[in-house]
Amino acid sequence: MRDFAWGIAATGGIARTVGAAIAAEPGMRVAAVGSRSLGRAQALAATLGAESAYDSYERLCADPAVDAIYVATPHAQHLQVAEAAIAAGKAVLCEKPLAATVDDAEKMVRLAREAGVFLMEAMWMRFNPLIQKIASDERFGEIRSVQASFGFAHPYDPAHRLWAPELGGGALLDLGIYPFGLAQLLLGMPAELHVTGSLAPNGVDAEAAGMLRYPGGRHALVATSLLGNYPNSATVVGTRMRADIQAPFWAPQRILLTGFSMEPEEHVLDPADNGYAGELREVRAAVAEGRTESSIMPLDESLAMMGLLADARGQLS
Numbered sequence: 001m002r003d004f005a006w007g008i009a010a011t012g013g014i015a016r017t018v019g020a021a022i023a024a025e026p027g028m029r030v031a032a033v034g035s036r037s038l039g040r041a042q043a044l045a046a047t048l049g050a051e052s053a054y055d056s057y058e059r060l061c062a063d064p065a066v067d068a069i070y071v072a073t074p075h076a077q078h079l080q081v082a083e084a085a086i087a088a089g090k091a092v093l094c095e096k097p098l099a100a101t102v103d104d105a106e107k108m109v110r111l112a113r114e115a116g117v118f119l120m121e122a123m124w125m126r127f128n129p130l131i132q133k134i135a136s137d138e139r140f141g142e143i144r145s146v147q148a149s150f151g152f153a154h155p156y157d158p159a160h161r162l163w164a165p166e167l168g169g170g171a172l173l174d175l176g177i178y179p180f181g182l183a184q185l186l187l188g189m190p191a192e193l194h195v196t197g198s199l200a201p202n203g204v205d206a207e208a209a210g211m212l213r214y215p216g217g218r219h220a221l222v223a224t225s226l227l228g229n230y231p232n233s234a235t236v237v238g239t240r241m242r243a244d245i246q247a248p249f250w251a252p253q254r255i256l257l258t259g260f261s262m263e264p265e266e267h268v269l270d271p272a273d274n275g276y277a278g279e280l281r282e283v284r285a286a287v288a289e290g291r292t293e294s295s296i297m298p299l300d301e302s303l304a305m306m307g308l309l310a311d312a313r314g315q316l317s
């Protein structure tokens, strides 16, 4: 059987990281790279052993040798690339968040569903085996509380992707999606959301702390920030067991499980099995099986998260 062939759209930080993960994964290869610049596409293609390089994302998507497109542009540019990929009938793995706005994300999902093309948000946290262990371990009893933060101090620079409104900047969409996403994975969508925080001078969200309320008093306490260095760890408290997830909690190497009637258990990640490998394998498996969505990261849950983050942003002033 021939290797599953990826086309990578963009040449920035995560394109290089995930490109290397593809190149390292048995049964997969990077077939082509697309960029706004032919030189950058050629340079990354050479690094990853890809045979083709294109000076536009649209040309990349039209390459018949490519099975799936990995979208690694800034959030606000995801839809443009995904649209071209879907129109060309390619499976799409789109970086998190699906888009910069709820409208764009809804349009992307609608187009993929109408075309019958596989689409998934690259929420690699859900593919980390230690996160999957926590999500499936019945020894927690009832999960009562999830606490998680993702924040680091990044100098204010309205031209930088993290701060630029035209690139989808702001803490919530870039970093907050992980602590909010851990709460969503373990507790579902909240009945109520209360958020406080602050905006940058250009109006993008600089920091946000939220309480997500669930029926019966269950809750999540989450925080995200571009203004300060947070612990970036997480704690999951169940009625019978607790998990302490070491930083970075969205890609943990190590978790500690403790409970009243058990010896503490430490679980360590097999480095070959990080979340990038898992999400890549999921796309290949889905295409082989003719699935158009992932049950691990369903599109409806990606859309629900877009709505939740927009609600959080709307509470800041």
Ligand SMILES: NC(=O)c1ccc[n+]([C@@H]2O[C@H](COP(=O)([O-])OP(=O)(O)OC[C@H]3O[C@@H](n4cnc5c(N)ncnc54)[C@H](OP(=O)(O)O)[C@@H]3O)[C@@H](O)[C@H]2O)c1
Residues within 6 Å of the ligand: 009, 010, 011, 012, 013, 014, 015, 034, 035, 036, 037, 040, 041, 072, 073, 074, 075, 077, 095, 096, 097, 122, 124, 161, 167, 173, 174
């Ligand atoms: N899963 C993860 O671990 C993870 C980590 C970091 C980021 N991300 C996500 O990945 C996406 C990209 O993040 P990144 O850190 O890789 O960003 P980055 O380093 O700034 O790279 C973004 C790339 O997108 C392309 N691009 C297209 N339109 C652009 C525009 N108008 N302005 C700037 N660049 C543009 C550029 O490539 P060309 O010029 O070659 O076209 C650029 O190199 C974001 O959605 C982010 O949330 C995910």
